[in-house]
Amino acid sequence: MNFVLHRTAHTALLAASFLAIAACTTLTDTPPADPQKMIDERVAVMKSYIGALSASTQYTQDKATAAAAKAKVAAARNGVAAARSLFPRGTALGDRGVARSRALSTIFANRADFDAKFDALAANFAALDAALAKNAKADATAALASTKKACLVCHDKYRAPED
Ligand code: HEC
Structure with a gap:
């Protein structure tokens, strides 16, 4: 049970860091208004x-x-x-x-x-x-x-x- 919980948290963290990386890429690639x-x-x-x-x-x-x-x-x-x-x-x-x-x-x-x-x-x-x-x-x-x-x-x- 504990292991499963841990895995879920880990997956969520991973997803969050991918999102953060995606946001950074957008920041340097899209010209600002x-x-x-x-x-x-x-x-x-x-x-x-x-x-x-x-x-x-x-x-x-x-x-x-x-x-x-x-x-x-x-x-x-x-x-x-x-x-x-x-x-x-x-x-x-x-x-x-x-x-x-x-x-x-x-x-x-x-x-x-x-x-x-x-x-x-x-x-x-x-x-x-x-x-x-x-x-x-x-x-x-x-x-x-x-x-x-x-x-x-x-x-x-x-x-x-x-x-
Ligand atoms: C990684 C690159 C980079 C580094 C390191 C860097 N600069 Fe610059 N700096 C630039 C660029 C590019 C511009 C022009 C920005 C613009 O006009 O859009 C600039 C502009 C400036 C300006 C604005 C006035 C002008 O004449 O363009 C000053 C003042 C300045 N830098 C001082 C410094 C000082 C002092 C340091 C070191 C302590 C430093 N910079 C380090 C890239 C850098």
């Missing part, structure tokens, strides 16, 4: 990354406390998952309803690579966060440099030059 709104949202998230980098730079130059920088980095870390979900198909430069964007449509043909670049960014922010938590300036300086590289490596490939 208002692409520009989504673009503006992700640009705002990306701008919070700049705040995290500046606060961390100030910390490494003795112009801000580790705690102040850590607060900004924590917010930016939350923003990585958010930004990742804000790049569905139909939200790049040249897509219908897109007035302003620097996102290249090659993102959609290279989704796994694009997502891996977000994963790398998340890992770098985590290292920076850990260094700030320990108030370890040399570690924070190294993590900051490597975080900036994670930004550039994605921008170089998937963001159009400024016009």
Whole structure:
């Protein structure tokens, strides 16, 4: 009896996770009704990354406390998952309803690579966060440099030059 109950719960869980996966696929494959709104949202998230980098730079130059920088980095870390979900198909430069964007449509043909670049960014922010938590300036300086590289490596490939 117990076994049967267990199996049923397991099947329900499995079904739920398949549904969740289906929902994710839909999210990245169906263009949103208002692409520009989504673009503006992700640009705002990306701008919070700049705040995290500046606060961390100030910390490494003795112009801000580790705690102040850590607060900004924590917010930016939350923003990585958010930004990742804000790049569905139909939200790049040249897509219908897109007035302003620097996102290249090659993102959609290279989704796994694009997502891996977000994963790398998340890992770098985590290292920076850990260094700030320990108030370890040399570690924070190294993590900051490597975080900036994670930004550039994605921008170089998937963001159009400024016009
Ligand atoms: C996985 C790819 C990726 C990573 C990693 C990434 N960005 Fe971006 N970023 C983009 C894309 C694509 C755009 C263009 C979005 C648009 O205009 O629709 C963008 C836009 C921006 C913008 C908006 C203003 C502008 O000039 O386009 C800022 C600011 C920005 N990124 C900062 C950063 C910083 C700082 C980091 C690292 C801490 C970072 N980004 C990491 C892909 C990325």
